[in-house]
Amino acid sequence: MHEATKASKVSFFDYIVIGGGTTGIPIATTLSANYSVLLLERGGSPYNDANITNASNFGLYFFDTSPDAPAQQFMTQGVPNARARVLGGGTSINAGFYSRGEEQFNKDAKLTDVDLIQESYEWTEKVMVFGQDVQSWQSAVRAGLVEAGVKPDNGFSYDHLVGTKVGGAIFDENGTRHTAADLLQYANPNGFSLLLHATVHKILFKHKGRSKPRAYGVVFEDTFGKKHVAYLKRRKNNEIILSAGALGSPQLLMLSGIGPKDQLDALNIKIVLEQPFVGQDMADNPLNVLFIPSPISVERSLVQVVGITPFGSYIEASGGFNIIFVNLSDYQGYTPEMGGFIYEKVNGPLSKGDLKIANRNASDNPLVTFNYFTEPEDLQKCVKGIETILKTFNSEAFSNYKLANMTDKDILDLNMKIPYNLIAHGNTSTSLEQHCKDTVRTIWHYHGGCHIGKVIDDEYKVIGVDSLRVIDGSTLLNSPGTNPQASLLMLGRYMGVTILSQRIAGEK
Ligand SMILES: Cc1cc2nc3c(=O)[nH]c(=O)nc-3n(C[C@H](O)[C@H](O)[C@H](O)COP(=O)(O)OP(=O)(O)OC[C@H]3O[C@@H](n4cnc5c(N)ncnc54)[C@H](O)[C@@H]3O)c2cc1C
CATH class of the missing domain: 3.30.410.40 (Cholesterol Oxidase; domain 2)
Known part of the structure; x- marks a missing residue:
């Protein structure tokens, strides 16, 4: 785990995972078993911050409005809300309740391997879930x-x-929070790099001589405002995985040129792929x-x-x-x-809104409506x-x-x-x-913006481009279970194992 200020200007990896949150950490950790992985997180570490680690301090970070606060506030139609800006993502600032998703979620999310679902839940629960x-x-x-x-x-x-x-909780019997960052203990330290305060501003695409644009690198900024570029190594099947959450992922797709034409044109963003569904059907329970x-x-x-x-x-x-x-x-x-x-x-809900980019700065909030x-x-x-x-x-x-x-x-x-x-x-x-x-207020279970069948296919690959997947809360049609973190942690591990095993089988 290093500060992005220490990163080299240019680097190369098999996988680049954007967003060290609830879904991104299990994916990156799992892929590191066989491949080099760069995990980029815009926030700092959750460890040694008593506001995060101690259950009885829940929510104190909502009063911290500094640019590096672990919770970034946003407002939708009069309802105050918050999103994570810290390693561990939502698991570092949430209320900790843990309850698995319903059968229908597995169907909607195209997760068909029942044994792998069970194993993926258990993989997380062993490390970070407790009785109450x-x-x-x-x-x-x-x-x-x-x-x-x-x-x-x-x-x-x-x-x-x-x-x-x-139900369970990610707080142990002493009231200490265990975040998705604890899952990093499963990572293979050889070839795994985690950078903190690394805000990704753009995914890079190659078009030349290709039927579809191919994602091949990302530009990220450190706290000094210095830009770095990380590229995929030139190996077939290397990929970028976008796990920046329900607000971050549609926002970053648009900032990288994938989204509704009118929005990209309005901000002079060069179009890589016209995709009207990015940012559509945002929902908050x-x-x-x-x-x-x-x-x-x-x-x-x-x-x-x-x-x-x-x-x-x-x-x-x-x-x-x-x-x-x-x-x-x-x-x-x-x-x-x-x-x-x-x-x-x-649950659900059926009422939907949308997400629009406000400017070209990835650190700022996009504009969101939920139409409760x-x-x-x-x-x-x-x-x-x-x-x-x-x-x-x-x-x-x-x-x-x-x-x-x-x-x-x-x-x-x-x-x-x-x-x-x-x-x-x-x-x-x-x-x-x-x-x-x-x-009406929020329980912070907002989701959507990169739906399966609209923005991504059943394997979470972004439709219309190569070497890019979105895997996180932005892909959800409905908020799973009573509270979503269990399902998202499971989804991360499930997809990590699936990508890994398909690739290893294909390369044999
Ligand atoms: C206050 C609060 C209370 C909640 N309570 C509960 C609860 O009790 N139980 C429950 O199950 N769920 C709860 N939730 C919901 C749950 O935590 C979230 O649904 C879940 O964590 C979302 O996971 P995700 O992987 O989609 O996104 P996140 O976990 O938010 O991960 C996204 C990560 O990407 C990073 N990122 C974003 N943009 C960029 C960028 N451009 N460059 C680099 N990094 C970037 C973010 O900093 C973040 O770490 C709560 C949420 C909140 C906010």
């Missing part, structure tokens, strides 16, 4: 969800099962939150329990701190330490999700939790302070539909 110690707040949510009809209680499981369960104040402190927890409803709403909870960064002014007298959150995520709740089906899932949260809150199991911890006056106070409760009892003119729209 569920205490009273999360236990109350779990029992309340089951009583509210999110059945059966599936106990602890990594699998995607309808009902209520406890809407999240709506219920804060439950408590007169006593609630134990701190990130996501531990999830209710997987049959109607497509996923219900999760956290407690003891404001991980969702809601405005608590409605709950005077209560602090996030004195309360818990129950929230629901709409433009599809009525998403709105109905939200309404049903909130109704289920209310049932959970009003369940006997939850009453027992309240009774054990609060006085009668506290409970009365609490019920008065929950506007959603009032809504459910018909005491307000606001409909739940309107409430969903008014209080």
Whole structure:
């Protein structure tokens, strides 16, 4: 692991992987077994940064607006959001909940080898996934969800099962975060190079004498603003793999000349391939939150329990701190330490937006829209999700939790302070539909922009050019499972093994 400032001006590798994140690290690590690999990450190291490594510091990096902060903020249609800018990618700044994707995801993602899917999950889990110690707040949510009809209680499981369960986490029993960077312990150190603070600005293409343009190198910049070029060695089957995430990958394709003509023309970018689908169908799963104040402190927890409803709403909870960064002014007298959150995520979603490049600087955010709740089906899932949260809150199991911890006056106070409760009892003119729209926020599971069948083929190769694949959250049609990191880590390992084994077989 070196700073890009130390890199030579020109270098040569069999594989160049752009983006040292959730998907990019398992790919690069796996390919290094037999080939030379350069992994380029625009951010710094997650190690020795207590804000990243310590679970109870979750989200502090959202307040760091320096150019090298591990989370880069962006805003879409009034909803604040964030993307990773650090080795480990999303796994270095996320809430850590780990739950495998559903069968349908494997089909959509064209992953057909069931044994390899299982092995790839286990490869990750061995290094960076842990069980969770569920205490009273999360236990109350779990029992309340089951009583509210999110059945059966599936106990602890990594699998995607309808009902209520406890999932895994990338935090160990001491609350220490294990990121995708921990998977680098699997890498073959011979011929593997990882550069930090290496921002890729462009993928280079050769056209001459070819039926299709071929990717053959990348230009990246170090923190001094110095440009470096890394080329693919002249060997058949060498490739560049773009894993810069749902915002980074479509952005970099466009900056390199692959994208909608009008956008490339507007910024005077030379067209390599006109591709109207790059940046299309961006989606973010809407999240709506219920804060439950408590007169006593609630134990701190990130996501531990999830209710997987049959109607497509996923219900999760956290407690003891404001991980969702809601405005608590409605709950005077209560602090996030004195309360818990129950929230629901709409799966899919069906509502889509798009991504456009704002300028030619790869370090800046592109412009993104998600158009939350433009599809009525998403709105109905939200309404049903909130109704289920209310049932959970009003369940006997939850009453027992309240009774054990609060006085009668506290409970009365609490019920008065929950506007959603009032809504459910018909005491307000606001409909739940309107409430969903008014209080929408993100669970940071945005995806899309380089879809299978549109921008890439079933092998994740960019359609219309040679020697370039995109493998990361930008390829997803829907957010997999309840939370996507497990599926993306698996996808990285799966594709790494697939590329490697096909190539070795072909070269024999
Ligand atoms: C705050 C937050 C909380 C979340 N909570 C959870 C959770 O609890 N559970 C869960 O399963 N999921 C969670 N997620 C979602 C999950 O972490 C992401 O979906 C996943 O990490 C995305 O993986 P990726 O490989 O597509 O992109 P990333 O992991 O973001 O990787 C992309 C990498 O590319 C780098 N990059 C981008 N552009 C360039 C460039 N031009 N040059 C060089 N490098 C570049 C980035 O710095 C980044 O490291 C959360 C996400 C966030 C942001």
